[in-house]
Structure formats: structure tokens, C-alpha cells
Amino acid sequence: MEALIVGAERAFAERGFHGASIGYICQCAGRTTGAFYSNYDSKLKLFLDVFRRHSDRTADYIDERIAQVDTERDLAPQLARIFADIFNSAHLDARWVFIHLEFRLMALRDREAAVALVEHEQWFSRRIGTMLDALFERCGHRPALPGTELAGLLGAMTRGVKLDRAIYAMGGVEDPLSSDQVAGALEGLFRSVV
Incomplete structure (x- = not known):
């Protein structure tokens, strides 16, 4: 398989x-x-397995990185770096962009695909959200957003940034957002939440 x-x-x-x-x-x-x-x-079930496999790898990567966070230091820059590295890394490469965009377009046209995508994204947000909530609890923080909502927001940002970067690369144009700018914006987000 x-x-x-x-x-x-x-x-x-x-x-x-x-x-x-x-x-x-x-x-x-x-x-x-x-x-x-x-x-x-069905081909859709195979497509879902492809999608889940990639999501599992991403979630495992985030879990490993969150486990390395130093809870004695400021969380915002550490979390910003973790998620900026996802935005900036080849971990979510061009294949991911194509497959993810394909799934989203299918979901706009096909109810079965839409239901599957929504269920998947809710599962993924809960998985990442649980990691974030556990980290905040260890540090004694009461975030302004629950982890699942924060994870959903981060997911939407990741999709947008990766899609734009793929389009800029295809057009031969330098990405207007540097890695440091992305990290700075994420740090501001985490500061406002934590």
C-alpha cells in the first residue's frame, strides 16, 4: 500500500x-x-491517504519541535521560529502545494470531497491544538485563543504563504516575504495570543 x-x-x-x-x-x-x-x-480514498500521510509528517515535525521548546524562555519567538520554519522549509514543497490546492478545488465542486477535507482539517487542527495547549499549560499561560483555533489560523496562513511562494517561484519573481519577516509576523501573533 x-x-x-x-x-x-x-x-x-x-x-x-x-x-x-x-x-x-x-x-x-x-x-x-x-x-x-x-x-x-475509489480514487478519492487513495487521495485522502496521500493527504493524510503528508499531514502526519507535518504534525510529527511540529510535535518534535514543540517538545524542544525551552519553557523557561519567552515562548513567542520560539513558536514563531517553529512555524516560520514550516512556512520556509522544503518540508512543504511544491508537491504539497499542488496536492493541497487540488483538494481545495475539488472540495468547492464535490460535496464528498468537501466533507472529507473539513473532517481532515478539523482533525489536524485538534492534533496541533492539543500540542499547543499542552505547552501553554506547562508554562502556566492562558492563551487568548484555544490551541485548536490558533492551529486553524496557522494552517490558513501556511496555505496562503506556500501558495504565494509557489506562484512567485513559477513566475521567476523573488518572494516579497523574507524568512525573517514571516518569523516577525508570527512572533507578533504569538505575543498577542499568549
Whole structure:
């Protein structure tokens, strides 16, 4: 199944959800169509697994970084750096931008995709929010926003910044937001919340 997910990630990034046929996905995965049908009953379910896999990697990365926060120091710059590094890193590369945008466009046109995306984003915000709430509790902070709401806001910001950066790169134009500017803006956000 892992090979199908890896192959599907490549196929969806290259051709989009509708353009990536099951045959092409299997070709990218080095598997037969029988392997697809023995694991999935729809292309959307495979697409969701691709999406979840990437989200799991991102959440695991955030969890590792939050575990390293020094609770004796000011939280705002530390949290700002963690999330700025996500905005700035190759961890969320061009494939992520294509796949994420593809999912959002599908959700605007297809109720089943919309329900799946909303459920996924709520799950992801709760996962990151739980990490943030635990950190704030360890530090004795009562944030102005619950962790889940803060995570939802950070998710929306990440999507916007990554999409703009991909467009600027495609257009051969330097990104107007430097890594330091992003970190500074995030630090201001965390200061206002914490």
C-alpha cells in the first residue's frame, strides 16, 4: 500500500486528481491496477491517504519541535521560529502545494470531497491544538485563543504563504516575504495570543 501512496502523490502532483488515471497512478507506483482495487474502492480514498500521510509528517515535525521548546524562555519567538520554519522549509514543497490546492478545488465542486477535507482539517487542527495547549499549560499561560483555533489560523496562513511562494517561484519573481519577516509576523501573533 505504501508504494501506491507514494506513486499516487507523484501522479496527483503531476496531473491533478482528475488527470491522474488509476492506470497512471499504478504505473507511478510500479503496481498493477489489481493492487489498487485490492486496497481502495475509489480514487478519492487513495487521495485522502496521500493527504493524510503528508499531514502526519507535518504534525510529527511540529510535535518534535514543540517538545524542544525551552519553557523557561519567552515562548513567542520560539513558536514563531517553529512555524516560520514550516512556512520556509522544503518540508512543504511544491508537491504539497499542488496536492493541497487540488483538494481545495475539488472540495468547492464535490460535496464528498468537501466533507472529507473539513473532517481532515478539523482533525489536524485538534492534533496541533492539543500540542499547543499542552505547552501553554506547562508554562502556566492562558492563551487568548484555544490551541485548536490558533492551529486553524496557522494552517490558513501556511496555505496562503506556500501558495504565494509557489506562484512567485513559477513566475521567476523573488518572494516579497523574507524568512525573517514571516518569523516577525508570527512572533507578533504569538505575543498577542499568549
